[in-house]
Amino acid sequence: MQDSTDHSAATELADITTTRAGYDGVAQLYADLFKHNLESRALDRAMLAAFAESVADLSSGPVADLGCGPGQVAAHLATLGAEVFGIDLSARMVALARAEFPHLSFDQGSMERLSIDDGALGGIVAWYSLIHLPPDRVPMVFREFHRVLADHGHVLLAFQTADLPDTVEAFDHKVARAYRWAPKRLARLLTDAGFTVIARMVREPRPDERFGQAFLLASKVR
Template identity: 45%
Template structure:
């Protein structure tokens, strides 16, 4: 698979679909009790570790960032797409959002109490994931929790049409939880729990909890 320019393709694709994507997923968490439970547990883990700022990396239009805020978490969002960040700021003007890439995370070392990447790793090629996880570990405080959500599977598919019928040019990578867990251990994380969602669907989901050791 040719990954030349994949970062620019991902940015421009989500710039194109940002408004329609936000409209489609607005309120979606209300129909996802297991995801809400995972977010509640993540918020509890952040507070138990002492609290502090939490980065929602690949935040999209900010609905999960806002949900964490409602749970009492000092959450802020980062996304590759400038237009997506504009939408997040419009929809959630009381929260902080900034443009950035998880492949070169512009946060200082040990600066966040928790980090979330909810279905934002799905466009990261396998060979770039270790770099991303090293950044995640670097910016997390010792003892800080990490929550990942992703599509489960064994293949990568090119997505050429997206939300609202707009053109896109992004690969969607599906991965096995054990594979992601192994990458996390290689990056220095302790893996604490994983859960398979909708196992009977054609494309299940997974959430995985990990922690930067003390």
């Protein structure tokens, strides 16, 4: 079902090569740092719980965790009853996810080009993974999400917020170039791609975070 990504240097965009190499390099450190991250984030878990409940009601296909990293969000969704698999650019991340959560399926691939049939998914989670996409490619990715989701399928996004309303700002992420979005702006792109935005949640940064954190839940409604 998964990866048709062409990793050859001739065809791959430079930012994708850089992001993959960056996460390959820090994969173990990242996995150790974020293993228990959700435990102290009740509001983030609340969004995941609402998403899991929404896709369970629908039962029209599995959930793809796109940019799954070491797999802890996919594993959390599985404990909530979701049938979930993960896809990530980084081979090291995929290897760590498979080792830690052998009961789940993880594959290497890009959210920009999914080898998934039209309408095959009940849900998509992109948890701090869209942040590395150059903003001009986000509309195309949302159209790809729309293509692979079943009618009434749900998408859940997590990302760092921009300071100013309706803006997108590059920030100095440690691994790869990244962007933080005003929720309103990203929500508009979801709407443009055919989604209906159901909920947006913004919370203040915790002491170990630099920025506010935002969450968007949307569905594909015909």
